Amino acid sequence: MLREEIREHVILGHATETETGVQELLTAQVSVDEIIQQVLVPAMAVVGEKFRRNEIFVPEMLIAARAMQAGLAVLEPLILQTGRQYMGRVVIGTVKGDLHDIGKKLVATMLQGAGWEVIDLGVDVAPEKFLQAVKEHKPEVVGLSALLTTTMPNMKATIELLKEEGVRDQVHVMVGGAPVTEKFAKEVGADGFAADAGEAVEKCAAFVV
Structure with missing residues (x-):
């Protein structure tokens, strides 16, 4: 009860x-x-x-x-x-030039509740900072968020930098945010797209099955 x-x-x-x-x-x-x-x-x-x-x-x-x-x-x-066993580790942040926090925070909270260890890098996160976090924390998933169409290219820039530095194949990259679509996710080379926080949790779980 x-x-x-x-x-x-x-x-x-x-x-x-x-x-x-x-x-x-x-x-x-x-x-x-x-x-x-x-x-x-x-x-x-x-x-x-x-x-x-x-x-x-x-x-x-x-x-x-x-x-x-x-x-x-x-x-x-x-x-x-x-020392509870986590489902995995997620590095998440809103990309460079974008200060929107609500959606990203919601995803981070729901992932924590679903048993993930979450490293939240905050907002206005440069590609180099995502790269540094991947090298330092070795996450299973990297979540990139954007609410402005003008900052969406920074998702691609982040993924490209992970490739250049030889760590892209070590993580699953998921993108999300109001203007982001499945088509855009494929175009920039992401592994997945989530339309909302609930879907983000499901997609992350699918990555580590």
């Missing part, structure tokens, strides 16, 4: 109640993995599906993501202690 209540709190964006509920589950000796996989991830899957069906919009999705973050914050010290 408590698990269902927490899932509902996440979906409705009740951060305080989510935090309290997760704490109660821990007190009841429920494992970190169980809480993530059976409570938080299913809740955000519902949120992603509602968003896809236009039943909710970006503000509601962000509020739900914040609630999930509140739950994850309770679990974080335990995750670090137990």
Whole structure:
């Protein structure tokens, strides 16, 4: 019953109640993995599906993501202690010249909830910074975000630099953002495209199967 209540709190964006509920589950000796996989991830899957069906919009999705973050914050010290096995590592950022953060942050939050280790480079990220992060963190996936059509060429520039430096074949590159399309993703040599945060989580999971 408590698990269902927490899932509902996440979906409705009740951060305080989510935090309290997760704490109660821990007190009841429920494992970190169980809480993530059976409570938080299913809740955000519902949120992603509602968003896809236009039943909710970006503000509601962000509020739900914040609630999930509140739950994850309770679990974080335990995750670090137990050395939880992540699904993989993702380096994510908004490309150079673009300061839009909301969509990228949402993807990062949902990936964390789905069991990924996320290195968020922030906004206005130069190709060289993505390259440095790939060399340093050795991620399975690199996520490039853009909201302005004028900054989309920097996705190609980043992918080209990864090729030049001989690390392109070591990572899966995924692109996303309002003006980005499947066609554009293929043109710039990306491995995948996600139209929204829910799809981004699915695509990343498919990369590591």
